[in-house]
Amino acid sequence: MHKTVTAALIAIAAAALGPPPETINHEVNARVRQEGRDNSQIMRTMHYLTDVYGPRLTGSPNHKAAAEWAVKQMSEWGFANGHLEPWEFGHPGWLNERFSGFIVSPVKDSLVGEVLAWTPSTKGTVTAEALQVVVPDRPVEAELAAWIAETAPKVKGRIVLVGRHTIVPVNLAKAPLRRDYDELRRQYDPNAPAQEGRGRRGGGPPQEARPGALAANVVNERVDAMLVQAGALVRINDAGRDHGQIRAFHNRTFDVSKVVPTVVLRNEDYGRISRLLAGNMPVTLEFTIVNAIYPEGTTSYNAIAEIPGTDKKDEIVMLGGHLDSWHSATGATDNGIGCAVMMEAARIIKALGIQPRRTIRVALWGGEEQGLLGSKAYVKEHFGTFENPKPEFDKFAGYFNVDSGTGRIRGASVFGPPEAASILRQTLAPFEDLGMVGALATESRRSGGTDSTSFNEAGLPGIGLSQDPIEYGSYTWHTNLDTYERIIEDDVKKSAITVAAAVYHLAMRDDMLPRFSKDKMPKPPAARTGTSQ
Secondary structure: OOHHHHHHHHHHHHHHHOOOOOOOOHHHHHHHHHHHHHOOOHHHHHHHHHHHOOOOOOOOHHHHHHHHHHHHHHHHOOOEEEEEEEEEOOOOEEEEEEEEEEEEEOOOEEOOEEEOEOOOOOOOEEEEEEEEEOOOOOOOHHHHHHHHHHHHHHHOOOEEEEOOOOOOOOOOOOOOOOOOHHHHHHHOOOOOOOOOOOOOOOOOOOOOOOOOOOOHHHHHHHHHHHHHHHOOOEEEEEOOOOOOOOOOOEOOOOOHHHOOOEEEEOHHHHHHHHHHHHOOOOOEEEEEEEEEEEHHHHEEEEEEEEEOOOOEEEEEEEEEEEOOOOOOOOOHHHHHHHHHHHHHHHHHHHHOOOOOOEEEEEEEEOOHHHOOHHHHHHHHHHOEOOOOEOHHHHHEEEEEEOOOOOOOEEEEEEEOOHHHHHHHHHHHHHHHHHOOOEEEEEOOOOOEOEOHHHHHHHOOOEEEEEEOOOOHHHHHOOOOOOOHHHOOHHHHHHHHHHHHHHHHHHHHOOOOOOOOOOOOOOOOOOOOOOOOO
C-alpha cells in the first residue's frame, strides 16, 4: 500500500479513537497532596487578606496594601518577578472610616447599616426627622418629573428613606450546601446535550418591559440629584434581605458631589422605621459618617508573581482570582479565598522543588467588581485578541480562576474545543475523592461574572472552576457577612491541592491545550455597555 494512503488511514483511525490518554504523574500528585495537607498556608494568607487588609475596595489604600503584601509573601516563598502592574481605574479611591446610626425618638436604639461606596461624609453628626418617599415604578419621563417636583420641597433638612419596606418572606426551603454528585455527573458528561439557560446570581425573573420607561439607573441618578439640590441630609436604602444581610455597592457615577451621604440599612431596621412612620409617629434619626477620598486611586493594580519555566519558559500557565472586594465586610469568600487558594496552589509546586517546563504565573486582579477591569486590562496589554494578537498570544497555555466562595471545587469549564476539556478531565480525574467530577468545553466569548471570561473573550483558554455553594449566593456573596469565619479550611485545602496538580500538569505537557482552529474560532460578542456586580 502507498505510504501516503497508509498515513491517511492511520490519521483517520486516530481521529476516531479520540485524543491519546494523558500521562499522569501520580508520584507528583501524591507529593502535592501531602504538602497541601500538612503544610498549608491558606488560613494564614486569609488572615492577612481579610483581618489585616480587608475590605479591599478597588482604588482604596487597603486594596493596594493587600496587593503589596501578596507580592511580598510570594517573593518570600521563592517566586520571581513579583510586582504590581498598574492599570487605569479612572476613579478616585474611597474608604469608609466611621459609621454610626441611631433612632433618637420615639424610641432609642442603634441601627445596623453600611455606607454606599463613593458617597460623601455627613457634616459631623446630623440629627433630623425621617421622611419616607416612594419613587414611581418604572416611570416615564413625565411621571418622574412630576414626582420630583412634588417631592423636592419635602426633603430639605430631612433624612430620607427612599422606597417601600421590602417584605422578605421566611424561606422554608433552604438551598443545599453541597452539589448532588449524580447531578454533577450529568452536568459534566461530555456526551450529554448542552445545557441551556444556566442561572445567574441573585434576582428573580425580569420585569415586563414598559414602553417609554426610564432605565433604573437613570431614575436613581435623578432621585440623587433631587436630594442634593433640595438639601436632604442623608439617604437611606433598604437592604431588602433576611437575617441582617446587607449588600452595599456604589454610587455609579463615582462622583461624591452628585449624591448625599447614603446608607443601606438592614431590612429589619428599615422596616421598623417605615412602620413607625406609617403609624403617624414622627421618627428622629442620627447619623455620623466619615468617608475618605484618595485621588491616587485612579490608578489601580494587579499583583503578579511567577515560577519561571525551563525549556518552555516563554509559554505561560496562569492562575488567579480577584483581590478586590466590596466594603461591607472583609471580602473572605468573595474573593480573598480564591486568591489564597491560587497562591497556595503555586506555593505547593514551589515548595516541592518542582521545576516546571512552562512559566507558572499567579495574577491577583483589581477591579473585578466594577466590571472585570483589571483582568481585561491585563489581557489587552499582554495578549491582545484572536483578531488582533500580540506576540504573547500564541504562548498562552491557560488561565485557572476561582471566584465562588469557600466550597470545594467540583468541575471546570474551559474555552476551547472538546479536546481541551478531555485533557482537563483526565488531569482532574485522580482527585475525584476530593470532590472533582469533570470538565466541559465552552464556545462562549462573552465576558461577565468572573475574570476567566476576560480570557475567553479574547479567544484564549480561560478555565473557570465551579464549586459547592455553601450559602455563597444566599448569605456571603457581597454581604456584610463575608468574613474569615465563613471559610471551610478542609474544603479550601482540597481545592488548592487539585489546582496545584492541574497547573503542574499543564506546565509539563509537551503541547499546550488545544485551541479552536482559525475557521472554528467563535466570533467575539457584539459590544455592550454597562458593568456587572
